Amino acid sequence: MIYLDYAATTPMLEESLDTYVQAARTYYGNEQSLHDTGSDAAALLKLCRSTLAKLIGGEARGIYFTSGGSESNYLALHSLLTAHEAKGRHIVTTPLEHASIRNYFQELAKTGYDITYLPVDAAGCVDLSQLEQSLREDTVLVSIQHANSEIGTIQPIARIGKLLKEYGILFHTDCVQTFGKLPIQAEEMGIDSLSISAHKLYGPKGVGACYISPRVCWKPLFDGTSHENGFRPGTVNVPGIAAFLTAAQYSCQGMTQEAVRMQHLRKLLLAELAEVPSVSVLGHPEQVLPHIAGLLIHGMEGQYTMLECNRRGIAISVGSACQIGKQEPSRAILALGRTAAEAKQYVRLSFGRHTTEQHIREVAASLQAIIHNFFGGAV
Template sequence: MIYLDFAATTPMSEEALAVYAEVAKTYFGNSSSLHDIGSDAARLLSICRKQLAELMNGEEKGIYFTSGGSESNILAVRSIIEAHRHKGNHLITTATEHASLYHLFQQLETEGYDVTYLSVDRFGRIDLAELERAITNETIFASIHHANSEIGTVQPIADIGKILRKNGVIFHSDCVQTFGKIQVDVQAMGIDSLSISAHKIYGPKGVGAVYIDPRIKWTPCFLNATHESGFRPGTVNVPGIAAFVTAAQQICSGLMEENTRLEALRQYFLSRVKELPITIEGHPEAHLPNIIGFSVHGIEGQYTMLECNRYGFAISTGSACQVGKQAPSRTMIAIGKEAEEAKQFVRISLGKLTTKDQLAQFVAVLETICQKRKVGKSN
């Protein structure tokens, strides 16, 4: 089977696997234990923290390791807003956030917070003027993703950061899809907090990280938690973290070259599907090179996905966290699609194993699917 679902998850790299095995064997101690074996693990953990911070131009003290992107999002938001609730109760986010954040903000509304959900244009980008208008004296926090996981649209994060900082609003960004794909620099972008995940960048599942600027106050979500400076409970996964940082260093070192290669593959795919009844979604310029979301006219996305699977291609109907949901994609509705149109959406996402030949084969499958449906309708 040809895998075109790298935005959902990636296979672990050989280097990350090797590091995981070596650290699990050699640094098996609990990093909180006071004996030498525990201290060795703690020292390695400290090195990993420093190396990961360097990749995003952050500070070592701001890194907190977690179990992945969703937990990172939830803990970052809750720990920061709780520490600043005395200043106000207004929060800002977007209508197209990842499910972990969107559902969290819905829950926060039931807890007394006032939440503004910014709209997006037909390409999935927010309006900076609308963001400025949304800020009030009660606004304490905003969470705006770096890029959308379904259509790949990249938000103008540096401009957003300037507006929020000017108004004294703490800025969190979900960078799970962008870290290692495009440059993430917390200083240049004005980001106070972000979340990332290992399994999106050829690291292990079950590992992620939050970065919180050490100057930003936060309150632990779990009373008397001792791990990760009280940020979360649970024995720290040192082998997983070492493999995560190995994968992160590897992907960031070749970021520009891979970005160029993936963009060339993207353009090749777009040139090959021009004659098909397909609409490419997302921003034509401000997009991740590896994510291509599109609607196949008159065919439900689930049918397209299952047919592709039958022909040996793994694609998705959107975010993997939303699989099984009957409702149409929130992102598609937010960019102006009707419910029936939104259900026609599918996504392919490219990775370091993707080749032009694979995409040529995939286009042939799409042509077959579209032709079969056309013949079926005419009968």
């Protein structure tokens, strides 16, 4: 199988697996326990916290480990909004956000919050002047993802953070797709909170982290929670977190070289498909994650393309894994101004550590054959 669905999840790095096994054998104590076994686990957790803080340009006391990106998004937003409820109940976001954020905001709207969905252009970019115009006296928080998982468009997070600091408005950003792929300096970029997930960068599933700047107030979901400084209940997964940090360090250390390689693979794929008129590329032409290629194959549904690729031993996607089961057109593609029919023609190819030039050439040839067969030669 040629696996081109790395944006959905990644295979675990061997070094990360080794770390998990070693940590599970040696640091199996509950980090809250007062005996030496618990203290050893606590010491490892402290090291992981400080290491991750350095990787994201934050402070160790602002790191809270979670079960993944979705929980990080929910807990960050809930904790911040609850603590600053007196300021207002207006939130600004985009229609491109992950389902965990979108669904939470939909629930908040039922309780009296006013949610403004900032439009994006045909490439999926936010306009800063429109963002500024949308801000109000009662705007308490803005949530804009660092980059979209379906089309790869990267938002100007540092500029957004600077703007919101001028207005004293909280800024949350979902960095699940960008951590380990793009440089992140949370404090310098004016980010008040961010979310990341281990399984997007060759770490274990069920592990992630949230960063909330120590300069920002937050209120816990449940009073009396003892773990993660009151941020999250439940025994901390120390071996999983250690494995997460191993994978994160590998990804961040090789980030520049891997980005160059991904850019080459993406350009190769698009060059191979350039002569197929029924294929168009989504996302920004320059400000785009190099490992994601969002495509529209006009006249052919993405589900058909995905199944035909699977039959040929190629794994691709028709969008965010969190939304595929609903059989609805991608909200992200609709937000670009595309029709529902076009949104259903979308497929995503995402590359990773094990993707080679040969894989790309084989996949491009298979796509050409699938399209040729479907249209009977008229593509």
